[in-house]
Structures are given as structure tokens and as C-alpha cells.
Ligand SMILES: Nc1ncnc2c1ncn2[C@@H]1O[C@H](C[S@+](CC[C@H]([NH3+])C(=O)[O-])CC(=O)[O-])[C@@H](O)[C@H]1O
């Protein structure tokens with residue numbers, strides 16, 4: 640059972656930039672479910688999509704795996720011991736906890752949990768790649784290269800699932816959707832102060848793109864087929880097929 644997220648519940652003298660440290664690990668399942676509309680549906684959907692796209696004798700990548708929720712969903716949905724999942728995160732605290740969690744399950748598909756920067760990876764024989772709310776934390780100038788690398792290492796017929804917080808640009812629509820997302824967080828028990836302090840912590844850390852920016856990157860990397868398979872407010876998930 641995950642502890643309740645109260646990281647921003649008290650007024651802080653100075654709000655530091657958000658990072659995935661031990662404090663966040665302890666509350667992460669609670670934090671992400673109360674903060675990301677549709678998170679549980681997306682995790683379930685990733686398992687279903689893996690059933691369609693994961694190939695035997697191939698590698699499946701979960702990039703920015705955190706505690707490995709997507710990895711678990713795939714391992715549960717795809718009962719194949721000939722393929723393997725490589726779950727990667729650059730937070731030591733996340734990787735330690737993720738390793739412990741994954742070892743507690745007895746699914747057929749083996750899993751390697753690795754502490755690394757996803758920008759340093761070389762992809763090989765990939766059939767299914769997951770970036771579930773991770774690309775938004777990568778510096779903007781590294782995003783295209785990562786997608787190119789994934790495309791290069793992907794087998795024909797393979798697929799990428801990319802989930803992201805979107806921006807609608809500097810528009811009144813964007814302002815209204817952000818307001819609605821904050822109302823969602825309030826309904827899930829966060830106070831106005833918690834919402835404001837978390838927002839400040841994420842400034843310049845979580846940098847959202849527009850749907851068009853994502854679509855342009857898919858085309859530039861070489862992908863020909865893609866669509867939005869899920870969206871709840873400004874949180875969307877794309878399926879991108881090679
Ligand atoms: N360059 C990087 N290299 C590796 N990991 C990174 C990098 N940058 C950020 N991360 C990692 O990406 C994860 C983002 S959380 C993903 C949720 C998960 N996918 C889930 O399905 O529950 C999303 C969120 O909290 O909004 C964190 O664990 C970071 O350490």
C-alpha cells in the first residue's frame with residue numbers, strides 16, 4: 640500500500656524543483672493516481688496494446704518506468720517467456736523500489752530493471768516501447784533524437800505508446816483545461832496550496848508540447864501510422880506504429 644501524498648501540504652518557504660527522490664517514491668502510486676486523469680485506464684490500455692503489438696523473441700522497453708506499473712500491466716497481459724521487458728529509469732530511488740516490486744510477481748515474461756538515462760540507450764529488436772509520461776521531462780532538444788533512436792531499433796510492425804500532458808499553446812482554451820485539471824486534483828483531495836506549490840515545482844521541469852509537435856516528431860522519425868487512443872482533459876496517449 641502506498642502512503643498518501645502530502646509532500647506539498649504544508650506551506651514551504653521555498654518550493655524546490657520537482658525531482659523523483661525517495662520522498663516521491665514513497666507516495667508515488669497515490670500521487671500519480673490523484674494527479675493524472677485516466678492514469679489507471681492508460682495502464683490497463685498499455686497491457687491491451689502490448690497484446691496486439693509485442694512480438695515473440697523481441698524486447699519490450701518501459702522508458703521512465705518509475706515503479707513499473709506499465710511493465711506489470713504488460714507482464715500480466717502478455718504471457719510470453721521468449722520476449723523480455725527492459726524497464727529503465729534514471730532515478731536510483733525509483734529503480735531500487737521497482738526492482739523489489741517486480742521480483743514479487745511470478746509472470747512468464749522476464750524483466751531487466753536498469754538505472755540509466757533513456758537518452759543513452761541503444762534500442763535493439765524492439766517490438767513494443769512505452770514512454771508513459773516520461774518524454775515531457777526530457778529537455779526539448781533531446782526528444783527528437785530519442786524518437787529517432789526508438790524508430791531505428793524497432794522491428795517492422797512494432798509500436799510505441801507515448802503518453803503526455805499536453806499544452807493547447809498560449810490560448811484561453813489551455814487556461815481553461817488547466818483549470819479543469821486543477822479542479823480534478825481538488826476533487827481528489829489536494830488543497831489549493833498543494834496544487835499551487837506542485838505547479839511551481841514542475842515549472843521548467845515538466846515541459847508539455849502540443850499534439851501537433853508530437854505528431855511532427857513521429858513523422859520526422861519515420862513513423863507512418865499514429866493516433867490518439869486516449870485523452871482525458873490535457874492528458875493524452877498516442878499509439879505510434881512502425
Ligand atoms: N532522462 C531520463 N531517463 C530515464 N528516466 C527518466 C528520465 N527523465 C525522467 N525520467 C523518469 O521518468 C519518470 C516519469 S513518471 C513515469 C510514470 C511511469 N511511466 C508509470 O507508468 O507509472 C511520470 C510522472 O511522474 O508524471 C520518473 O520516474 C523519472 O525518474
Ligand SMILES: O=C(O)C(=O)Cc1ccccc1
Nearest residue numbers: 670671674675804837841845
Ligand atoms: O501533478 C501534476 O500536475 C501533473 O501534471 C502530473 C504529475 C504526476 C506525478 C509527478 C509529476 C507530475
